[in-house]
Amino acid sequence: MSDDLNPDFEVPVGLFQDLAGLKAAVTSLTAQVQALTEAAGEDAGEALADDGTEAVEEPEDEWQYPPFILLLDSPQYDAELRALIEWVEGVLVPGYLAEPSSDARWCPEWFEHPVAVARLHACWLAWQELTDPATCGYTGPSVWHRDHLDPCLRELRSSTGPFAGCTKGEHQIGHRMPGLVPSAWRQPEE
Template sequence: MSGPTHDGDKSVRIPDHDLDDLVSTVARLVAESRKQSETLARLTDDSPLTEADEPADRTVEPGAVPVSGRSADTQDSQLDGPSSVFILALDGKAYAEELAALTSWVHHLLLPVYGREITTGRPWCQQWQEHPEAVARLHALWLAWQQLTDVETGLTGPSTWHRDHLDPALIQLRTPDGPFGACTTSPARPNHRLLASPEPAGV
């Protein structure tokens, strides 16, 4: 236990119980600093992901998929432009880059792990990027995955992602009357067709 200070002693003495808190705080700050350095390193990578960059084998280990495939340009345009990170709030180059990053996540993690077989009761479309509802739902699912699989979320994050995000999203996407209802229902017969949406009421 640290003793009292004397008049002639100019050193600062910290009680032992406060010292543990200080060590914990410093460790947390060091971890945050390291994380910020990694973020800065990602931001300085100016090469956006393209289909040509994707490996031929799409059944890679889930752990090899980056948390975020966004390029620096996409993040910069989001800071200068829309206040939302949701893909439907983006346009032009920012939308294209976000869609490329989403495509990488869908093809390298989501489909190999959770794709399941295509059937009449569980349709899918290889051209899902052309279905606005599918893009919106898959992007929301990817955003939730990034947040809930982060180490700071805690040990229950992945379970929460499965229960609250993955299962409801797949039910909506792959139901027979979902966005892929007129698309592929058998792997042997690929098909893609956009269903007409209701016309807005006249004003």
């Protein structure tokens, strides 16, 4: 029975060397993580350079993610809005919007509604990323429809959405803005 608990087999010597190498690598990585954690206030690149490893510098011309449109000032806002209008009027409206109704509203002056601009810009950013097979594979368009387009249109076109005050012949921009700030939001006057 004791022979069953201690089987007779040889362990290759190389296995012990591999384990020693792995242990050394784990120890080194643990030290690097600890150094980075301790230097949380410092730049990570500086902490790595202090460790004796070479810091990797990012190229200056690296592509930047586009900023959210509501965070932009003119003229960047104007340029981004023109590009968004081109996408909405050229892709979204002809391809996805049916005739507006009381259950599915749409304002032809949607670009004057900040909430609509924000939602459509977010949807457009997702479309740019998820329709490129190089970055998201072939399921990206399906994900875009399910996770971005459908919820966006549901919110925009609902009877309580940003176009709630707009009808076929009338555009109303200020209908969602409260006239008075509730008293709980006001600062007490001294």
